[in-house]
Amino acid sequence: MAIDENEVRKIAKLARLKLSPEEVRLYQGQLGKILDSMVELGRLDTSKVMPTTSVLGLSNVMREDEPKPFADPEKILANAPEREGHYFKVRKVIE
Amino acid sequence: MVVGLEVHCQLGTRTKLFCGCANDGFGMTANSRICPVCTGQPGVLPVLNKRAVELAFQAALALDCKLAATSIFARKNYFYPDLPKAYQISQYEEPFSQHGGLDTKLPDGSRKRVRIHRIHLEEDAGKLLHEIGSEELDYSLVDFNRSSVPLIEIVTEPDIRSSDEAYAYLTALKEVLQFVGVSRCDMEKGEMRCDANVSVMLAGSTKFGTRAEIKNVNSFKNVKDALEYEYRRQIEIIESGGTIKQETRLWDAVNMRTESMRSKEEAHDYRYFPDPDLVPLHADPVWVAKLKAALPELPEARRLRLASTFALSAYDAEVLTSEKTLSAYFDEAMSGRPKEFAKPLANLITTELLGRLNKEGKSIAESPVTPKMMASLVELTLNNTISSKGAKEVFAKAFETREDPKVLVEKLGLSQVLDEGQVKGWVSEALAANPQAAADLKSGKEAAAGRIVGAVMKLSKGKANPALVNKLIKEAVK
Ligand SMILES: [Zn+2]
Numbered sequence: 001m002a003i004d005e006n007e008v009r010k011i012a013k014l015a016r017l018k019l020s021p022e023e024v025r026l027y028q029g030q031l032g033k034i035l036d037s038m039v040e041l042g043r044l045d046t047s048k049v050m051p052t053t054s055v056l057g058l059s060n061v062m063r064e065d066e067p068k069p070f071a072d073p074e075k076i077l078a079n080a081p082e083r084e085g086h087y088f089k090v091r092k093v094i095e
Numbered sequence: 096m097v098v099g100l101e102v103h104c105q106l107g108t109r110t111k112l113f114c115g116c117a118n119d120g121f122g123m124t125a126n127s128r129i130c131p132v133c134t135g136q137p138g139v140l141p142v143l144n145k146r147a148v149e150l151a152f153q154a155a156l157a158l159d160c161k162l163a164a165t166s167i168f169a170r171k172n173y174f175y176p177d178l179p180k181a182y183q184i185s186q187y188e189e190p191f192s193q194h195g196g197l198d199t200k201l202p203d204g205s206r207k208r209v210r211i212h213r214i215h216l217e218e219d220a221g222k223l224l225h226e227i228g229s230e231e232l233d234y235s236l237v238d239f240n241r242s243s244v245p246l247i248e249i250v251t252e253p254d255i256r257s258s259d260e261a262y263a264y265l266t267a268l269k270e271v272l273q274f275v276g277v278s279r280c281d282m283e284k285g286e287m288r289c290d291a292n293v294s295v296m297l298a299g300s301t302k303f304g305t306r307a308e309i310k311n312v313n314s315f316k317n318v319k320d321a322l323e324y325e326y327r328r329q330i331e332i333i334e335s336g337g338t339i340k341q342e343t344r345l346w347d348a349v350n351m352r353t354e355s356m357r358s359k360e361e362a363h364d365y366r367y368f369p370d371p372d373l374v375p376l377h378a379d380p381v382w383v384a385k386l387k388a389a390l391p392e393l394p395e396a397r398r399l400r401l402a403s404t405f406a407l408s409a410y411d412a413e414v415l416t417s418e419k420t421l422s423a424y425f426d427e428a429m430s431g432r433p434k435e436f437a438k439p440l441a442n443l444i445t446t447e448l449l450g451r452l453n454k455e456g457k458s459i460a461e462s463p464v465t466p467k468m469m470a471s472l473v474e475l476t477l478n479n480t481i482s483s484k485g486a487k488e489v490f491a492k493a494f495e496t497r498e499d500p501k502v503l504v505e506k507l508g509l510s511q512v513l514d515e516g517q518v519k520g521w522v523s524e525a526l527a528a529n530p531q532a533a534a535d536l537k538s539g540k541e542a543a544a545g546r547i548v549g550a551v552m553k554l555s556k557g558k559a560n561p562a563l564v565n566k567l568i569k570e571a572v573k
Contacts (some may be wrong), residue, residue, distance in 0.1 A: 010364075014172075014364055014366065053167045053369040054369070054371070054373075054374050054375055059165075059374050059375045059377045060374070060379070061143065061373075061374050062142070062143045062145035063115070063144060065108050065146030067109055068110070068114075068116075069115065070115075070116065070130030073130070076126070076129055076130075076131070077126055086125040087224065088239070089237075090176040090234065090236075090237055092225070092234050093175070093235050
């Protein structure tokens with residue numbers, strides 16, 4: 001199933017990827033092949049099959065509402081490329 | 096005006112939705128409630144908070160919604176610095192509940208059911224800071240204390256037709272959520288947030304116009320103002336021959352207008368898909384039945400009960416239901432007391448207590464007069480130890496000193512005189528001192544009794560029991 005170059009560029013943009021023209025063509029081909037496989041799967045009759053969202057066969061995996069604070073939030077902050085006091089510092093974002 | 100509201104409400108759990116971090120980060124040191132899960136570190140797994148699910152289910156049950164037998168979590172993908180994983184865990188195609196409604200009392204006294212389209216569970220994003228105090232920053236700061244805090248989003252059908260109806264719906268919604276204990280709904284802390292979809296429909300038409308989504312309306316008053324502004328804006332465009340653009344607009348509470356959010360104009364493509372880290376959620380019937388049974392009395396039912404059981408006025412029933420803390424105060428003062436306590440208690444609460452708290456800017460929880468003290472004050476009036484005027488005096492003093500009303504009655508010398516002989520003496524004295532009034536009374540002019548009562552009260556320094564005074568005056572002039 002063909003996918004056009006603009007679609008590839010749009011997907012790249014949503015994923016924050018910068019692609020060269022060669023890469024756009026490369027992924028255009030690869031994504032097209034993935035879609036071909038999907039088309040093949042789509043030919044199966046699934047009218048009597050419930051949609052599967054999880055293959056584990058589990059449900060209601062939950063924990064009690066008991067606080068388990070992380071020992072060292074500072075360690076997480078320390079990984080930040082930039083920080084100011086207790087905050088993560090990022091480029092200005094405007095709504 | 097055609098309006099649908101989307102309300103985000105923070106669930107009152109102890110921990111976040113998918114990790115054990117405390118859900119109390121508001122006003123705390125930035126990034127002091129964070130862990131690898133809620134900051135999106137590689138290799139972590141979210142585990143669903145059972146209490147959050149229970150509160151969400153209870154909210155849905157209280158809002159008359161159907162619970163889905165199975166619901167799933169989905170990833171909503173977008174990049175923004177307040178979203179550490181670059182996706183928000185939400186529910187999309189299979190929310191946990193749909194098709195409910197909330198009976199809303201409109202300002203004119205009529206009722207309207209605002210249908211609820213769906214409620215879903217999701218995690219909150221972090222908080223961005225663009226200025227410190229009044230100083231605008233040329234960068235942004237991120238605090239993830241709020242990241243992954245549990246929210247429910249309650250989406251109505253486009254059933255709301257005026258800003259007043261929107262206000263009434265939000266008021267009723269907040270009341271239910273607070274009563275059930277789903278959320279404190281403190282809007283100043285961002286625990287309840289509202290987006291509005293607004294369009295206009297021409298008179299006689301049944302087709303909705305193009306809608307604008309208004310964000311950032313964070314008080315009920317703002318919702319009202321924003322809807323009214325947006326309605327006028329759309330009408331003006333249509334009347335001048337223009338067309339409404341489907342867009343997201345931001346409410347600017349300072350300049351009282353909505354503005355197009357250009358950054359959001361590029362249509363979002365969230366590429367939702369089921370989150371492989373989370374398994375389906377089943378609304379087990381036994382579990383649901385238990386949650387349903389644990390639901391407290393809802394505000395509407397409570398109002399009706401107060402009015403019918405205790406013969407309270409509609410106004411008193413309304414006031415004593417308007418806030419959960421006030422309801423609890425009344426219930427605590429009433430506990431173990433007979434029915435006739437309700438009316439004088441309601442009076443003291445709605446006039447004296449609320450008046451005084453209001454004046455001092457205090458909340459019910461901060462009241463120096465406890466429910467127990469209030470009940471004892473009512474008891475003192477019902478057994479005629481003090482007059483209703485005396486009760487007010489004792490209340491005022493108790494509010495200042497937190498002293499027991501029984502002790503205060505003695506201290507202030509407010510005990511009523513119930514001794515017939517003593518009151519009889521005052522009555523004869525008063526009749527003798529007011530011969531004209533006494534003569535009028537004897538000739539059947541009952542209005543004259545007021546002057547005699549006044550004289551008795553003066554003689555007794557307000558301590559004579561009024562009912563006894565009236566009875567003895569009647570006997571004396573027979
Ligand atoms: Zn966490």
